[in-house]
Structures are given as structure tokens and as C-alpha cells.
């Protein structure tokens with residue numbers, strides 16, 4: 001990832017000059033490591049070519065950083081909160097994101113879970129609805145940045161698909177399509193390659209700059225932030241997890257540095273047909289990471305209340 005501040009400076013210079021500067025010009029003007037300028041120049045050129053004009057961020061004012069990552073998880077289609085998802089997509093259309101990470105449990109796969117009941121939504125309907133959701137996310141995020149990148153990490157609910165194959169039709173597991181993806185798998189069924197979405201399996205972790213690790217998570221503690229704290233304590237670094245359907249934050253400074261641990265919250269409906277003490281303690285939310293440079297980042301914990309949320313100073 002390139003240095004957001006340098007990208008900002010280049011774009012600011014380009015905006016004032018009314019044209020995009022050659023790299024050597026920027027090298028002369030900006031005193032920074034050669035490789036950082038090269039990287040930043042390329043990213044700034046991409047943004048400029050995409051029609052994005054970002055001012056150099058003033059130090060003392062809030063701004064939408066050029067390097068923004070949006071995190072959405074636990075949508076649990078077909079049990080998503082449709083009104084909320086629509087609103088999140090409306091907001092996504094207005095921001096400039098470099099990357100959207102779908103952090104697991106986008107689909108519920110109730111129909112093939114161990115607890116499947118006769119009323120579960122047919123798999124083909126669920127997958128079709130997930131496809132509509134993915135297209136909407138891609139379309140919204142590309143509104144202001146055609147170069148936006150997309151990631152999809154499987155959660156425990158998506159993992160139900162592979163578990164089901166292993167339990168009931170193990171010999172089908174080795175059947176692959178022309179890309180080498182298993183035929184009964186999410187990358188194939190959701191056509192993730194064609195949609196431009198990079199897939200990672202359950203329990204895979206995305207490592208980001210600034211000592212930050214993003215994963216779906218596979219454990220749940222009883223209280224908000226406790227799971228994030230446990231993951232931070234067990235694995236180290238800063239962490240953002242989905243999975244718990246709670247919004248929480250935990251901070252720690254030790255001799256290796258300052259660490260932060262967050263739980264994202266979910267985008268599913270809060271009233272499942274089965275209600276337990278656990279599911280009553282769910283919160284809706286999502287996350288935004290803004291990189292100022294390769295080391296410094298902020299996390300906006302977007303908490304939903306009565307279907308509304310506050311982000312970048314606006315209520316949606």
C-alpha cells in the first residue's frame with residue numbers, strides 16, 4: 001500500500017496545476033524515499049485517471065483519506081436486514097474506497113447446516129440473492145473509484161458448504177471447473193472471478209499495513225469486546241473480527257507497541273426465528289479503516305441504531 005499522504009500531495013499538485021505531473025517532477029518536489037514516491041505516483045495517477053480529485057489533507061481537519069478500506073460482514077443472506085443493507089450501499093456509493101473486504105458470513109447456508117429445518121430458504125435462491133448483493137456492493141464501491149478491489153473471506157456459515165460436501169458427497173470434492181475452483185464451492189457458485197472478487201477460505205487472515213490483521217473469527221465470548229480482546233491477546237497485533245454480531249473495542253499498549261482490537265457488528269436482522277439470550281445481545285454495525293500512511297490508521301466503528309448510522313459526520 002502506498003503512502004496516502006504522498007498520494008494526497010501529488011493529487012493536490014495535479015489539481016492546482018490542472019494536469020498530472022511527470023514522476024521526476026514529483027521526485028524533485030517531495031523529499032521521501034524513492035520507492036514511496038514511485039508507488040504513490042502510480043496510485044495517484046490511477047485516481048487521477050479515474051477522475052478523482054483529492055486535496056492534500058490539511059493536518060487539522062477531518063478528511064476522507066485516499067486509502068480507505070470498508071469492512072462488511074455477517075449479512076447472513078437471506079436473513080439480512082434489507083433496509084439497512086440498502087442504506088449501507090447508498091453510503092458506499094458516496095465514499096471513495098480503495099478496497100472492500102467482505103469479512104465472512106455473507107451467506108447463512110441454513111439449508112445445509114446441522115440444524116437445517118424444512119423451512120430453510122432453498123440454496124439456489126440464497127445463492128442468487130447473494131449474487132445480487134455482491135453486484136450491488138461492486139457497483140456502489142466503483143461509483144467513485146473504478147479501481148476499487150474486493151475481497152471475500154469465508155466465515156463459519158460459508159464453511160457449511162464444504163463441510164456438507166465432505167459429509168455427504170466427498171467424492172465430488174475433487175471436481176473442479178476450468179479455473180481450478182471446486183464445482184461445489186463459493187468461488188464457482190458465485191462466479192467470484194468474473195465479479196472481480198478475491199476469495200479466501202474460512203479462517204484465512206488478511207494482513208494489512210500498520211500491524212493490522214482482519215479475520216472473520218471462529219470463537220465467541222459472552223460480552224461485547226471480550227472476543228476481540230481474546231484474539232488480540234492470543235495472536236498479538238491489532239485485529240478486526242466479524243462473527244460475534246457484536247460491536248466492541250479493546251485497546252492495549254505493551255512493550256511491542258499500541259494494539260487495537262475491534263468487533264465489527266453484523267448486518268443481519270436482529271430478530272431470528274429462534275431467539276436465545278445470545279442472539280438478543282447482537283448489534284448491527286460495520287467498519288471503515290482509513291490509512292493516513294503505512295503506519296497510521298484509524299478505524300471508524302459504525303454502530304447502527306434503529307436502522308440509522310453516523311459516518312463521516314453524516315447520518316444515514
Ligand SMILES: [Mn+2]
Pocket residue numbers: 074104105155156157216242243244
Ligand atoms: Mn460467523
